[in-house]
Amino acid sequence: MAGVEPGGQFRPLEAGDPASVAAYRLAARLGSGGMGTVYLSYTPGGHPIALKTIRPELSEDPQFRRRFRQEVEAAQRVQGLYTAPVIDYDTEGDLPWLATAYVAGPSLASAVGEHGPLPVPSVLLLLAGMAEALSVIHGAGIVHRDLKPSNVLLAGDGPRVIDFGIARAADATALTGTGVSIGTPAFMSPEQAAGAEIKPASDLFALGQVAAFAARGQGAYGDGPSHAVLYRIVHEEPDLSGLPGQLGFIARCLAKNPADRPSPAEIISLCQEASPTPLRQSGSWLPAAITEQITQRVSASAALAAAPTVAPQPSAPTAPVTRPDTPPAPATPPTPTAPPVHVVPTAPAAHVPPGPAYPPPAAQPQFRPAFGPPTAPQPPFGPQPGWRPQPLPPPKKRSRWIGYTIAVVAGLVWIGGCASFIRGLDDSSDSSASSGSSGSSRTAGDPSGGSSASAADSVPDPEPVRYEGVNVPTGYYIQFQDSPPRPLDGDGRYYSDLFYYDGELRSGNDKIVLLNNAQEGSLKTCREETRYAERVSLTQLSKGSELCVHSSSGHIALVTYQGTAPESDPSDYVSLDLTIWRNAEEPTDS
Structure with a gap:
């Protein structure tokens, strides 16, 4: 990732970066893109996570928020070996965010850019792992829409496909003037480039493009201005010159007609057929230089997790505080902390996790209900210096009020009874008149005098x-x-x-x-x-x-x-x- 410096050290937080998001203390900056910024944080048990905050101009769009919520909820169903599972999220707050498992490895884009194309055995394992990830993602009813080398991370035990389905949340927003670009032109399918309906087969075209990039160091449709690349994707055949013969089946993924592309299961079979030995993911599936990068990142992440922490400042409570009846023994007891309140239910990870010693986050604004007058600021939890118990007010005589209540209820019942009696007389008169009129009508219009109650009560046929x-x-x-x-x-x-x-x-x-x-x-x-x-x-x-x-x-x-x-x-x-x-x-x- 762009947030890792030479030697595996992480980039520190920059000016303007939050010190924490919800209950997660941010440890470092991992990178940024069209959707937002990604930070390194930790669960309470010390497991590293990648927390992505959404760009303000996206989060201000109601349609984006609705789609983002739906896509995140769908992404929770994806539980595969080659995907980064969703750990926690908040789609309703001022700053929407999403936390996934952290992958201690470079992206395919940075690995190829720094070390060159991958060897054929690595490409076959990469393809098989990505195809298995797409099988799980599509099985959850999600189309990735933005599969590209920067969304494929290289871990020690295989690739990880990230950011699946999230691009859909921004597809229909009215943000064309913000500079936000969803989907990378060089890895779009012809139907996506033409603005047609996006189906799972679109991800298989992108998979072929990613595979060509991994094996050749560049995509199958060249570089240049976006409109030129998109034109070649829609109208021209891919350039696969220099592609090793064992990877010739990649051309099937790049078929213009979505129906001609292989399924994820077929791609796995093709990878197995092309490999002289059985495909097995292990710690040596990548070149030594990339494996060394992964080792450095694992060590750097562990060092940040073990760094001493500074206890966060107490947060303002969100409910009135009930003071104890008796003062505590210590004169100035410590004030316990309270984690920020989540807008949506979160996983058990939503607690203040251990992390490096960073300045405490700024105080959160006081919660106010969406109705009624503003509430007065609440004191922190626990008794404060100089606090003294207040005498309780004398008990009120409730017997008199009980008698008043009984009298009022009895009066209301009597009034209601009178009203019902009068209404009954009126209804009887109306019913008699209606019955007489109805009887005359039946005699004139229906010699049998018969008519069902359901016909009288049915709703007439309106004009269409x-x-x-x-x-x-x-x-x-x-x-x-x-x-x-x-x-x-x-x-x-x-x-x-x-x-x-x-x-x-x-x-x-x-x-x-x-x-x-x-x-x-x-x-x-x-x-x-x-x-x-x-x-x-x-x-x-x-x-x-x-x-x-x-x-x-x-x-x-x-x-x-x-x-x-x-x-x-x-x-x-x-x-x-x-x-x-x-x-x-x-x-x-x-």
């Missing part, structure tokens, strides 16, 4: 309103009451009438039904069909598929799926035709 070509981007929702329905930024609102996210149509009312081809798309069908689901995947739909969607407000919509955005469109959206019957059933919300 049709809207065609409603495009709903991913992360957006529509409300059936709007005329015309227009997509609104979801921002986590899963209680909307119809929501499109991550390849699924979702109903906030948990009432969405996919009709089969034999069913007529009508109000009658939507009322009678009860095979309710919360969501329907686009993989279950074809052009013309019909769905019944019920809203909690009593509206019913027949949704006709017309397809997704074309590959040439950089947006991700679904095109829908809507037939809406407003107030077609009793509402279910409060």
